[in-house]
Amino acid sequence: MDILVSIFSTLGDQLQKPTLSFLIAGMVLAAMGSKFEVPEPVYKFIVILLLLKVGMGAGISIQSASLSALAVPAIGAAVVGIAIVFLGRWTLARAKGVPQVDGLATAGLFGAVSASTLAAGMAILDDGNVPYEGFIGALYPFMDIAALVTAIVMAKMAKARKLASSVNAGGTMTMGGTGGAGPAVPQGLLKDILIDTVRSPAISALLAGLALGVFADPKSVYDSFYEPLFRGLLSILMLIMGMEAWSRLSELRKVAHAYLIYGLAAPFLHGALGFAAGYVAHVTTGFSAGGVVLLAVMAASSSDISGPPTLRGALPEANPSAYVGTSTGIGTPIAILSIPLWIAIAEALIGW
Template identity: 50%
Template sequence: MDFIADFFIRFLVQFQSPTLGFLIGGMLVAALGSKLKIPNAIYQFIVFMLLMKIGLEGGIEIREANLLEMALPAFLSILIGLLTVRIGITVFSILPGVDKEDGIATAGLFGAVSASTLAVAIVVLEEESIPFEAWAPALYPFMDIPALILAIVVANIHLKKQEKGEDTDVNVWNIIKESLRGSALSALLLGLALGLLTNSDSVLHSFYDPLFRGFLSILMLIMGMEAYDRIKELRSVAHWYAVYAALAPLMHGLIAFGLGYIAHLLVGFSAGGVVILAVIASSNSDISGPPTLRAGIPSANPSAYIGASTSVGTPIAIAVGIPLFIALAQIVF
């Protein structure tokens, strides 16, 4: 009962937080037919700033971290990315009225990681004074890249079998290169490299830190507006996508929480680190994933996988997943 009460208290508190408030505000503005528009260039700049901050901080911490302690969480991140996509593909393969490529793309997007959800989780943990390894956000690419690659490889194998009726090779290295060249992962990896190899502490604390929360609030506003717009698109495809989008984030997060707890027992992975691992597993890519999947699986319907992710998956991961995993951590640890 204490867990349920704690979860609902945190759930209600989340609705008062600026991050979720801006997300809901964006949805309301769009629902009222406002002509408010935030240029895409500003959106891309904000995403770059957030990921650079996360990358710089992670790189600085990795420079001083025990790499053996990080190795197991990094391996588990790869495993979670692959496992969640495989589960999603299996689920969609048995559901009626679901196109194969659409199901694979949706599974890939929900196996990949949302930079914005990660940023919200970091703010919430800091507000609640829950410590975590500064390198924990750097687990992002370890989960994100394998998930996207697996989805694209499986989809391409399926399509080539349909075309030629036989097994054909898929150039995995090209897929990896395209994923790494994506704007979100490029920014995060650049930040990691600069934090790891340069004395970037001063620029992090004087420039990126003070702007982080303000930029995050604008990103949430943009995402809220897009979430409302995507609801219309989601209505045009099978309702199974909405059901999956509501359940998958919590299922993925619980799998990651369990594996993260094993890392806690074996290498001392912190409670906050386990929460971050669960949150990035519950998130669904809103920045790097859509363009990567559009290029890698062009036959898939974006209304299905992007609509499910933006209109249902992301709000569930932020509003329900974050307070759930924090409450669970306070009971388990």
């Protein structure tokens, strides 16, 4: 009973923190029909600065981190990203009224990582003076790329099997060489997906910051420019995302109700998977409680930057109203609002 009281008390306290307050304020503005608007170039500039900051901070910390301390949570992040996509395939992609490619695209987006949600989690922990590993940002691409690649490959394979079945039914099957295992993945597909993902603005900025942090000495500009701007820029981003989330809700009327259920439940289930992976790392390597929280936050989040353009380019037949609407309209605000839950559970089970 004391654990539950502690969790609810922490939840109440965290909802008043600036990061979550700005998200809720954005949703309220949109609900009131406000004309408040931040230009798209400004939004992109803010996101790039935040990702460079997260990447550089991770790179600077990697210089002094041991390989084992980084490897275990990194492997856990990749496994969780892949597991989320498979879970989506077994649930959402099989739901009535949900095309398989749309279900897999949505699962891929939920398996990938939201940079803004990760940044929000870091800010909330910083505000509470909760320590976490500086290299945590380096785990982002492990989960993000693993989920996107898995979702796209599975969708391509499903499409190839469907095409093969229709051709076979017509008696003109020409895609030999697959035996009874179904069509093989087209040659070079995996390579193309990896290249497209790495070249996406979000991953490119994150990896650039990571490389600078590891191989250069950017600490002076990091401390004097990126760190002081971080919370202010994040508050603007949360305001934008709150408004965007509210506006995206209307898009879900065009798709099956299964997306609504998935969008509400997935952040909690996926976050629990991330928390479990982080807890394993905590037990085996001493991964901090703050690190466990952030791994749960990454798993609970759904990509709002790198994922949509990657999926749009790789799966043009998928419906953006389904995967973007579910992610931005429901998944992102739920994931951000769930951050206090992971903090409360970590405090109750692990302690700071």
